[in-house]
Every structure is written in C-alpha cells, then in structure tokens.
Amino acid sequence: MACVSACLTSNALKEATGLAAELCKQFYQLGWVSGTGGSISLKVPDASIPVEEQLIVMAPSGVQKERMLPEDMYILDADGNILSAPSPKPVPHKPPKCSECAPLFMKAYKMRKAGAVIHSHGMESCLVTMMNPGAKEFRITHMEMIKGIAGHGYHDELVVPIIENTAREYELTDSLAQAISAYPKTTAVLVRNHGIYVWGDSWISAKTQAECYHYLFEAALRLHNLGLDPADPKHGPLMSWKAAATRGLSNGIELSNGTRERVFDRPAKQQHQDPLVIVLDIEGTTTPISFVTEVLFPYARDNVKIHLESTYDSEETQNDISLLRKQAEKDVNDGVVGAQMIPSVSAEKEQIIAAVEANVISMIKADRKITALKELGRYKENFLMMFQRH
Ligand SMILES: CSCCC(=O)C(=O)COP(=O)(O)O
Numbered sequence: 502m503a504c505v506s507a508c509l510t511s512n513a514l515k516e517a518t519g520l521a522a523e524l525c526k527q528f529y530q531l532g533w534v535s536g537t538g539g540s541i542s543l544k545v546p547d548a549s550i551p552v553e554e555q556l557i558v559m560a561p562s563g564v565q566k567e568r569m570l571p572e573d574m575y576i577l578d579a580d581g582n583i584l585s586a587p588s589p590k591p592v593p594h595k596p597p598k599c600s601e602c603a604p605l606f607m608k609a610y611k612m613r614k615a616g617a618v619i620h621s622h623g624m625e626s627c628l629v630t631m632m633n634p635g636a637k638e639f640r641i642t643h644m645e646m647i648k649g650i651a652g653h654g655y656h657d658e659l660v661v662p663i664i665e666n667t668a669r670e671y672e673l674t675d676s677l678a679q680a681i682s683a684y685p686k687t688t689a690v691l692v693r694n695h696g697i698y699v700w701g702d703s704w705i706s707a708k709t710q711a712e713c714y715h716y717l718f719e720a721a722l723r724l725h726n727l728g729l730d731p732a733d734p735k736h737g738p739l740m741s742w743k744a745a746a747t748r749g750l751s752n753g754i755e756l757s758n759g760t761r762e763r764v765f766d767r768p769a770k771q772q773h774q775d776p777l778v779i780v781l782d783i784e785g786t787t788t789p790i791s792f793v794t795e796v797l798f799p800y801a802r803d804n805v806k807i808h809l810e811s812t813y814d815s816e817e818t819q820n821d822i823s824l825l826r827k828q829a830e831k832d833v834n835d836g837v838v839g840a841q842m843i844p845s846v847s848a849e850k851e852q853i854i855a856a857v858e859a860n861v862i863s864m865i866k867a868d869r870k871i872t873a874l875k876e877l878g879r880y881k882e883n884f885l886m887m888f889q890r891h
C-alpha cells in the first residue's frame with residue numbers, strides 16, 4: 502500500500518467522496534436511505550490498481566444520509582481498516598462512527614470483488630420479504646427489467662436469497678456471507694423485514710441493479726395483490742401452498758429445531774388450524790349479483806385448463822376428474838347439450854384435460870349446480886369460489 506498517503510489526497514478520492522454524498526441524496530429521494538437507515542460504500546476507481554486493493558469510501562453511521570458532504574465520508578483500506586474519519590460536528594450531532602454495514606460491505610468486496618455496495622431500506626425491498634414469511638428466496642421471471650441484473654436474461658428466473666433480520670446490522674454478517682456462497686449468481690441479498698444489500702463491479706452497476714431490483718420487487722408485490730404469481734412465466738394465478746408443494750416449488754417453513762415443514766406435511770387436523778383461504782359470501786353482499794356471471798365465470802372458463810395442467814398429478818385433481826367423468830357419462834346418456842365423454846385414466850393427459858375443460862365450460866354456460874363442478878372449485882385458491890354459486 503505504498504500509494505496510501507498519495508491516494509488519500511488524490512483527485513480520484515475527492516471525486517469518490519463527492520459521488521458517495523451525491524448518491525446518498527439521490528437514494529434518499531428514492532426512499533432507500535430515509536430515517537438514517539441504509540448506506541453506501543464504493544471503491545476509489547484507479548485503473549493502475551487491482552479492484553481488490555483499491556481504497557474504500559463509506560458513509561457514516563446513524564446520520565441523515567441526504568445531508569452528507571464529501572468530507573463526512575470515511576476512507577478505509579482494502580481490508581476495511583479506517584484510514585481517515587470525518588471531523589466531529591457540534592451538538593446535537595453525535596460523534597462520528599463508521600457505518601454499521603461495514604462488515605457486510607466488506608463481505609461483498611472480498612467475496613465478490615465488488616466495486617460498490619448499496620444497502621437500501623426501500624419499502625418494496627422490505628415488503629417483498631413478508632409475502633411469504635417462510636420463504637428463503639424471492640423469485641420472479643419473464644419481466645424485462647430482469648435483464649438489468651448481471652448475468653440474467655428476460656426468460657431467466659431471478660432468485661434472490663432472503664436472510665433473517667437481527668437486532669444489530671453487523672450481526673447479519675455471517676448469514677450474508679453464507680448467502681453469497683450459496684448463491685454464486687446473486688448480486689443481492691434481501692434481509693427480512695429490513696431491506697437489501699446490492700453490489701456491482703462499479704458504482705454504476707450497483708446503482709442500476711439496485712433500481713432494477715426495486716422495480717421488480719414493486720412488480721412482484723402488485724402481481725401478488727392481483728393474485729398473480731411473479732415466478733410463473735405466464736404470471737398466472739398464485740397456486741395454493743398445497744399445489745406448490747406438489748410441484749416442489751414451496752420451501753415450506755423453517756421450524757425452531759432447524760427442520761423444514763410444508764403446510765401439507767402437517768396432520769390434517771393441524772392444517773385446518775391455519776387458515777389458507779377465507780371464503781366470503783360474495784353474491785349481492787361484497788359484490789353485485791352480476792359479479793359471478795360477469796367476472797368469476799369468465800375467469801373460471803379461462804383458467805380451468807391451466808389449473809388442471811398444473812395440478813394434474815395431485816390426488817385432489819384426480820378425484821375431481823373422476824367425479825366429472827361420472828357426471829359427463831350420465832349427461833351424455835341423458836342427452837345433455839354440450840356434454841362429452843371424458844376418456845378413462847389410461848388415456849393421454851392432454852385428451853383428458855381437453856374433455857374435462859369442454860364439459861366444465863358447457864356446465865358453466867348452462868349455470869349447472871352440480872356436485873362435480875362445485876368440487877372442482879371448492880377450497881382451491883386458483884379457483885376460489887368460482888363455481889360456488891348457490
Ligand atoms: C433506522 S436505521 C437502523 C439501522 C440500519 O438498519 C441501517 O442500515 C443503518 O446503517 P448505518 O450505516 O447508519 O449504521
């Protein structure tokens with residue numbers, strides 16, 4: 502580190518401290534560092550030094566980040582030792598202290614050769630970790646902004662690990678390091694009920710990726726509110742936990758003894774203690790009478806196929822198909838218009854689904870109140886209440 506004293510007075514360092522202060526202001530406007538939360542750190546770019554050896558600029562702790570000036574920044578060597586601290590300010594300011602995020606920033610620098618790291622408290626990065634309190638990952642796919650995340654294309658699934666929050670920021674260091682090791686492709690780690698750490702090989706890359714992550718989290722929250730699945734390439738209806746588990750997509754809940762449990766693994770009695778679905782009497786109460794025919798029935802018609810395809814192998818759907826098969830046979834014999842035989846279980850899946858779909862559509866059209874149709878809609882979030890017209 503022969504260059505340290507020269508580097509501490511270099512133009513590059515002045516520019517880097519000025520940039521850190523400017524970015525703090527911008528991030529405050531975005532809601533990423535309000536209430537003194539969140540932070541930023543960046544390397545002092547120097548083409549003659551490998552990134553692992555470059556000096557580090559870091560924001561101070563517990564301060565109004567939007568009011569930072571270049572001289573308020575800490576300067577650290579490449580190993581995280583403080584080389585220069587800001588001067589104390591008069592009361593009511595507290596004595597200066599380096600960001601509590603320092604050990605976490607150092608993990609991104611050391612493990613990923615990052616050029617900059619951003620810690621955001623942006624609301625969307627916090628809320629997205631609450632959508633499923635047991636999830637260890639955030640997932641989204643088929644969104645243009647995924648292309649803004651290093652190493653990802655539009656069709657890729659973006660997976661961001663989620664670590665659990667701790668009382669103090671620095672206590673997150675080990676779990677952040679574990680997540681970085683376990684997810685070699687990731688450029689971010691979410692902290693539950695807290696925010697996100699994002700890094701890039703330069704401050705530009707860290708900033709643009711942080712913008713894309715926040716956009717994608719906002720999109721996921723909105724999709725979720727619409728009952729749509731951000732991790733489904735078609736962004737179709739959210740599956741029930743049971744269906745997700747059947748397809749191996751649910752991470753389940755981590756228990757205090759370290760094992761994992763999925764809702765459908767629990768004894769039937771216990772499953773019923775945890776409400777997965779709340780069924781409302783909607784017709785003429787929470788919605789106009791026409792809601793069923795104008796909204797629910799068209800939705801059911803459009804989604805019956807995707808529901809059958811995604812849950813086809815489950816016992817529940819096989820039972821539903823079996824009931825509908827018997828009903829269809831009776832209807833054909835009775836000469837019901839639109840009824841058609843559903844091939845036996847040994848037939849091709851596609852043929853069976855096509856016949857079930859055709860029968861369901863004609864049953865909905867005729868507004869038939871039959872058990873087989875109600876069973877298909879009962880207790881399924883995908884199909885919630887669609888056929889429950891009494
Ligand atoms: C209300 S902020 C709580 C502490 C925190 O999460 C944080 O990110 C602040 O970090 P700092 O750089 O100010 O130590």
Ligand SMILES: [Zn+2]
Nearest residue numbers: 538539670696
């Ligand atoms: Zn924080």
